[in-house]
Every structure is written in C-alpha cells, then in structure tokens.
Amino acid sequence: MSTELGSAGNPLRVAVIGSGPAGFYAAAQLLSSKDPVVAVDVFDRLMTPWGLVRFGVAPDHPKIKSVTRVFERTARMQGFSFHGNVEVGTDVSHDELAAAYHAVLYAVGTPGDRRLGIPGEDLAGSESATEFVAWYNGHPDYADMDFDLSSKRAVVIGNGNVALDVARMLALSVQELQVTDIADHAIELLRASQIEEIVVLGRRGPTQAAFTNPELRELADLELADVIVDPADLELDPASANALETADGTIQRNVETLNGYAARTPAGRPRRIVLRFLSSPVAIEGSDRVEAIVVGRNELVATEDGTIRARPTGTTERIETGLVLRAVGYVGRPLPGVPFDERRQTVLNQGGRVLDPERELPIPGLYAAGWIKRGPSGVIGTNKKCAQETTDLVLADFAAGVLPQPSDTPEALLARLRERTQVTDYSGWEAIDAHERALGEPHGRPRVKLVRRDEQLARAAKV
Ligand SMILES: Cc1cc2nc3c(=O)[nH]c(=O)nc-3n(C[C@H](O)[C@H](O)[C@H](O)COP(=O)(O)OP(=O)(O)OC[C@H]3O[C@@H](n4cnc5c(N)ncnc54)[C@H](O)[C@@H]3O)c2cc1C
Ligand SMILES: NC(=O)c1ccc[n+]([C@@H]2O[C@H](COP(=O)([O-])OP(=O)(O)OC[C@H]3O[C@@H](n4cnc5c(N)ncnc54)[C@H](OP(=O)(O)O)[C@@H]3O)[C@@H](O)[C@H]2O)c1
Incomplete structure (x- = not known):
C-alpha cells in the first residue's frame, strides 16, 4: 500500500x-x-x-x-x-x-448572546433567548437555569426567527409541548406558566423584519393564542413602501401575512402574541427584578447606502412585564x-x-x-x-x-x-440516542433528552 x-x-x-x-x-x-x-x-x-x-x-x-x-x-x-x-x-x-x-x-x-447595552439589562427576569432556548432544549450547561413565568406578560425583543421561536414556546399548550423532545424540566415550568400576553418588539418596520414566511404564518395555528397586530403599525413610511415594491418574495409574503393578522378579529383565546414594530427597548426597570420595560417609538430613515434605519422620535411608553427575553442575535x-x-x-x-x-x-x-x-x-x-x-x-x-x-x-x-x-466516541452517542428514543417511545415523543453530563457519560461509557 x-x-x-x-x-x-x-x-x-x-x-x-x-x-x-x-x-x-x-x-x-x-x-x-x-x-x-x-x-x-x-x-x-x-x-x-x-x-x-x-x-x-x-x-x-x-x-x-x-x-x-x-x-x-x-x-x-x-x-x-x-x-x-x-x-x-x-x-x-x-x-x-x-x-x-x-x-x-x-x-x-x-x-454567546448579543447585548442591548441599556440600563437594567442585567436585572433578574431580563434573560437572553440564547439561554432560554438552550434551557428548553436540554443543553447540559443550562439545565439548572430557572425562568420566572409568574407574570401575565412577557416581552421578546427582536424580529428574527429566534424571537418567533421563543414567543411560540411561551404560547404553546402543554398538550402541544408534551409530544415534542423539549426538556422535561421545561415542560414542568411551562405547565405552571401564568403568561397570557407575549409582546414581540421590532425596532424597525414590517418590511425589515427578518422572519421567514412559514415561521410567521404558523403563529396562526397555535391552539391557545391569538396573534394581534395593530394596523397602524403596518402603515409604511415612503422609503419602506418603495423598498417593498422591489423586495424579495419573503418580505412581500411577510407583509401579506401581517396584514392578514391585523384584519382579524381575535378569537378570544387565553393567550395573545402581540407583534409590534418601530419599538426599541430603552431601559428595563425594577428594584431587584424586572417590573417594566421602557420602549421608545422610532421612525424610519433611509441612509445614503440605501439601508433603512430606525431613529428615535423621543416618544416613550412603559410596558409592565416580569420577563424580558432578548432575541437580538448570537455572537x-x-x-x-x-x-x-x-x-x-x-x-x-x-x-x-x-x-x-x-x-x-x-x-x-x-x-x-x-x-x-x-x-x-x-x-x-x-x-x-x-x-x-x-x-x-x-x-x-x-x-x-x-x-x-x-x-x-x-x-x-x-x-x-x-x-x-x-x-466519548460515536458509539457512545448512539447509546445515548437509543436510550433517549426508548424513553420517549411509550409517551409518543421522539425522545426524552438526557440533560445532565453525568447521565450522558454513564450511557456513553457503557458501550
Ligand atoms: C434558536 C435557533 C433555532 C434555529 N432553528 C433553525 C431551524 O428551525 N431551521 C434551520 O434551518 N436553521 C435553524 N437555525 C440555524 C441553524 O441552527 C444554524 O445555521 C446552524 O446550527 C449553524 O451551524 P454551526 O455548525 O456553524 O454551529 P452550531 O450548530 O452552533 O454547532 C457548533 C458546535 O461546536 C461545538 N463547540 C463549541 N465550542 C467548542 C469548543 N471550544 N470545543 C469543541 N466543540 C465546541 C458545540 O458544542 C456545537 O456542537 C436555528 C438557530 C437558532 C439559534
Ligand atoms: N425556523 C427557522 O428556520 C429558524 C429558527 C431560528 C433561527 N433561524 C435562523 O438563525 C439565524 C439567527 O436568527 P436570530 O433571530 O438570532 O437573528 P436575526 O435573524 O439576525 O434577527 C435578529 C433581530 O434582532 C434585532 N436587533 C438586533 N439588535 C437589536 C437591538 N439593539 N435592539 C432591538 N433589536 C435588535 C434585529 O433587528 P435589525 O434588523 O433592525 O438589526 C433583528 O430583527 C437567522 O438566519 C434565522 O433565520 C432559523
């Protein structure tokens, strides 16, 4: 050879x-x-x-x-x-x-998670979506985290698919969750959740949102939640209206879907996902944990390089909430x-x-x-x-x-x-995988995840 x-x-x-x-x-x-x-x-x-x-x-x-x-x-x-x-x-x-x-x-x-750089960001109850996602998905580094879901309202910052994921997870019913591979500790906490309203804040407008179509559309299928959009939020500034004419299909369809949501009469479901635009977080307030978020109203301006940026108008409002999830990107x-x-x-x-x-x-x-x-x-x-x-x-x-x-x-x-x-080697992973699937099978779940390193190691080492 x-x-x-x-x-x-x-x-x-x-x-x-x-x-x-x-x-x-x-x-x-x-x-x-x-x-x-x-x-x-x-x-x-x-x-x-x-x-x-x-x-x-x-x-x-x-x-x-x-x-x-x-x-x-x-x-x-x-x-x-x-x-x-x-x-x-x-x-x-x-x-x-x-x-x-x-x-x-x-x-x-x-x-890592991108920071907002605003006062109050580190208060208890102001959490990154990065951590929330890793926690509900059973990442071993986040298994001991705790999220306080006892307030009536949660605020999610960001207009990407991660923001939609976490908003949806907060809105799903236990019946919808318990057929998935979500970590068991997350089902338990979400079962006791008191959250009725999830407000999703975009700093720019509907034509700049980074959602993809299926993710935006599937909000309509949630068993427990209505989707609320204020028609006034969908009135486009001249630069965005111009951009929409030549925008790609994703943006065009997102705007159509949002207009559909705005035109609907809510069905009176027990939860609501409220999509708001032109709204930037300015400060998170609370004495020892989050009690409210101050949100500044923006207008949009076209820059010389053709991008459309948010500019504060100076108007602010205070939204009471006990949970802020920052979904503004990873680093x-x-x-x-x-x-x-x-x-x-x-x-x-x-x-x-x-x-x-x-x-x-x-x-x-x-x-x-x-x-x-x-x-x-x-x-x-x-x-x-x-x-x-x-x-x-x-x-x-x-x-x-x-x-x-x-x-x-x-x-x-x-x-x-x-x-x-x-x-550990690949057969160690196969042993973990087979065990997780076997745990899930009697409950109609794809798997029940092992979320602790020592449990995983014990399975992997048996090979
Ligand atoms: C919340 C969320 C939901 C998503 N949902 C979808 C979706 O539904 N559909 C879709 O198409 N895309 C989705 N994406 C995007 C998709 O997950 C990413 O495009 C993709 O995972 C990026 O792949 P990657 O290999 O670069 O990084 P990762 O998937 O992050 O993989 C990195 C790997 O490196 C390992 N690692 C890190 N540091 C070290 C180290 N120091 N030593 C050894 N190993 C290390 C990590 O443990 C990890 O296994 C989602 C992204 C996020 C954040
Ligand atoms: N189902 C799926 O396919 C799926 C699910 C999850 C994730 N993903 C993919 O994974 C990637 C990462 O997703 P992501 O949601 O983390 O990132 P993203 O798509 O880049 O969205 C980040 C959002 O955060 C906003 N933002 C950033 N800084 C901000 C600030 N300081 N204040 C307010 N808002 C701020 C951005 O607004 P601006 O636009 O104004 O900057 C944007 O709306 C994306 O490509 C996504 O499509 C896919």
Whole structure:
C-alpha cells in the first residue's frame, strides 16, 4: 500500500472542531475526496453531536431535525471518528491540535448572546433567548437555569426567527409541548406558566423584519393564542413602501401575512402574541427584578447606502412585564490561540482561511466554517455551501503543498487526552440516542433528552 501523503495508507489528517451542521457538512465533503484520501476527527465539547440542530431548533419543529439522518450517514463514512466531551481551549489547546493534524477546521458556532447595552439589562427576569432556548432544549450547561413565568406578560425583543421561536414556546399548550423532545424540566415550568400576553418588539418596520414566511404564518395555528397586530403599525413610511415594491418574495409574503393578522378579529383565546414594530427597548426597570420595560417609538430613515434605519422620535411608553427575553442575535467567542475578528465577532478569516492578524495572510492549515466563519445567520443548509467553500480551500492548499507537516500524531494526542478527560466516541452517542428514543417511545415523543453530563457519560461509557 502506498504511504505517500493523501493515499489510503497515509491519509491527510484533518481535525474538525464542532459537530454542528458546519462541522458535519465539512467532514462529509473531506471524506468524499478520493485524491487525496482524508481521515477526519470531529471533536465536540459535548457528548452529543448536531450543535444547534439539537440545542437550537425548536422542539415543535421535528421535521427540521431530520437533517441529522444526513449527518448519521457521514458518521458511517470510512475515515470518520467522533471525540466527544473534549473542549478545545480547556481540554486541548489549539497548538496541540495544530501539531498533530495537517489541518484544523473550526466549526464551533457562535454561542454567546448579543447585548442591548441599556440600563437594567442585567436585572433578574431580563434573560437572553440564547439561554432560554438552550434551557428548553436540554443543553447540559443550562439545565439548572430557572425562568420566572409568574407574570401575565412577557416581552421578546427582536424580529428574527429566534424571537418567533421563543414567543411560540411561551404560547404553546402543554398538550402541544408534551409530544415534542423539549426538556422535561421545561415542560414542568411551562405547565405552571401564568403568561397570557407575549409582546414581540421590532425596532424597525414590517418590511425589515427578518422572519421567514412559514415561521410567521404558523403563529396562526397555535391552539391557545391569538396573534394581534395593530394596523397602524403596518402603515409604511415612503422609503419602506418603495423598498417593498422591489423586495424579495419573503418580505412581500411577510407583509401579506401581517396584514392578514391585523384584519382579524381575535378569537378570544387565553393567550395573545402581540407583534409590534418601530419599538426599541430603552431601559428595563425594577428594584431587584424586572417590573417594566421602557420602549421608545422610532421612525424610519433611509441612509445614503440605501439601508433603512430606525431613529428615535423621543416618544416613550412603559410596558409592565416580569420577563424580558432578548432575541437580538448570537455572537462568537474567541478561542485561545485562534485569531479573532472583534468587529465581526467571528474567527478572523477570508473565505474560510484563518488569517494571521499582523500579516493578514492565511495561516497554513487553519480554517473555519459555519457561524464562527461568517456570523450567526442562515439556516442549516446555508452551512453546506459555506463548508464547501472552506473544504475546497483545504484541498487546494494540500495540492499546492502549503499544509504544514505535523510534528505529533493524532493517536499520541488522543492518548494524552484520554488521561485528561473521559473522551466519548460515536458509539457512545448512539447509546445515548437509543436510550433517549426508548424513553420517549411509550409517551409518543421522539425522545426524552438526557440533560445532565453525568447521565450522558454513564450511557456513553457503557458501550
Ligand atoms: C434558536 C435557533 C433555532 C434555529 N432553528 C433553525 C431551524 O428551525 N431551521 C434551520 O434551518 N436553521 C435553524 N437555525 C440555524 C441553524 O441552527 C444554524 O445555521 C446552524 O446550527 C449553524 O451551524 P454551526 O455548525 O456553524 O454551529 P452550531 O450548530 O452552533 O454547532 C457548533 C458546535 O461546536 C461545538 N463547540 C463549541 N465550542 C467548542 C469548543 N471550544 N470545543 C469543541 N466543540 C465546541 C458545540 O458544542 C456545537 O456542537 C436555528 C438557530 C437558532 C439559534
Ligand atoms: N425556523 C427557522 O428556520 C429558524 C429558527 C431560528 C433561527 N433561524 C435562523 O438563525 C439565524 C439567527 O436568527 P436570530 O433571530 O438570532 O437573528 P436575526 O435573524 O439576525 O434577527 C435578529 C433581530 O434582532 C434585532 N436587533 C438586533 N439588535 C437589536 C437591538 N439593539 N435592539 C432591538 N433589536 C435588535 C434585529 O433587528 P435589525 O434588523 O433592525 O438589526 C433583528 O430583527 C437567522 O438566519 C434565522 O433565520 C432559523
């Protein structure tokens, strides 16, 4: 058997950090290469793969999660390995990985939450949607969180799909929730929820909302909630009216759906989702926890570059609430030893090649894909194209002979890692998966998630 680098006897060794969509798409693309032959070690800080498909996608959207079947096929490809419970930056350093592999590709997502920068943001009861979502989806780092759902009104800030997800989760009935894979602790808390009104605040207008059509339309199907839109909020300023004429189909259909909601007479359901526009949070008030949010009214102005911005009119109002959920976007976190772009809050990169910040030239053998490469936007499928751009560069750099020669081996590194932490493998995940599905089956649920690391480890280690 040939031992030339890139042959079956001596494959190119690539470490992919992160087992979300970007990591799995990148792994599949690299493993599909015939020349060179590539072996891929996927690392994740968790024992469970799929990233935000498991911990982001809403529990009542099971069809979306079926993308994991594609990832399961990747895990069966020749040359694939999964190493769970290994956090890069804590259990293993970037330098150690770079010394052991020909290339290291970061696909770690953007797990932080964007801040509003307003007074009262840190009061108890002002929470990030990032945490709320991770909590109801059973992410082990958030299993002990608690949310106070005892007030009659919750306010969600933001006009993206995450804002709609969290608003919907607060509006769903227990009957709707208990057939999903939502964490058991979340069902218990939501069962006792006193929330009757969920106000969703957009700082700009309906034509600038980042919702997608199915997500906006499905609010109409909620068993317990009416959707309320004030027709006055849908009167467009001249710039937005102009933009709507040439806007893409998503925006046109969103505006149609919103007009439909505004024209409806509420059915008198026990809960209400109120969609409000041109409304920015100015301050969150309360003595030791949230009691109200002050909201400023905006008008929209077209800027020279054609974007439409919100400008405060000076009018404010106070909305009483005990829970504020900030759904204004995610941000990346720097990893020790990996150049970070502070402005974009991503890994510093060009098309997926990580750049040396001083020379602004690619660092040989270092790459990024997914949200940590391009920022926190786009659906699951967007990461396929994004990963392809990066993996094409890995293979081009191999062909050009610019990948560094490792001074260590993955096997030696993994042996050291096993002395530091309990590394789990793909069969460990399969054991967790089978157990969760078996727990869910008698209750007509896709799975009951194990939300504690020790429970997961016990299952994974039994293999
Ligand atoms: C709340 C929410 C709901 C969504 N719903 C949908 C939807 O319904 N449909 C849709 O198409 N898209 C949806 N998306 C978008 C979709 O989830 C993202 O496009 C996609 O998950 C991004 O993939 P990624 O691989 O870049 O990051 P992620 O999915 O975040 O994966 C990153 C992985 O890296 C791991 N990791 C992080 N740091 C380290 C470290 N230091 N060491 C080792 N491992 C690490 C994490 O554990 C994780 O497994 C949603 C997003 C959110 C936030
Ligand atoms: N079902 C699905 O397919 C699904 C579900 C969830 C998420 N996703 C995807 O995941 C990605 C991330 O979603 P996301 O909702 O986190 O992000 P997003 O789509 O970027 O939306 C963020 C929202 O926050 C607003 N915002 C930002 N800063 C603000 C501030 N200081 N004050 C008030 N509002 C502020 C933005 O308004 P401006 O526009 O004015 O900046 C925008 O409306 C998106 O691509 C989304 O489509 C998809």
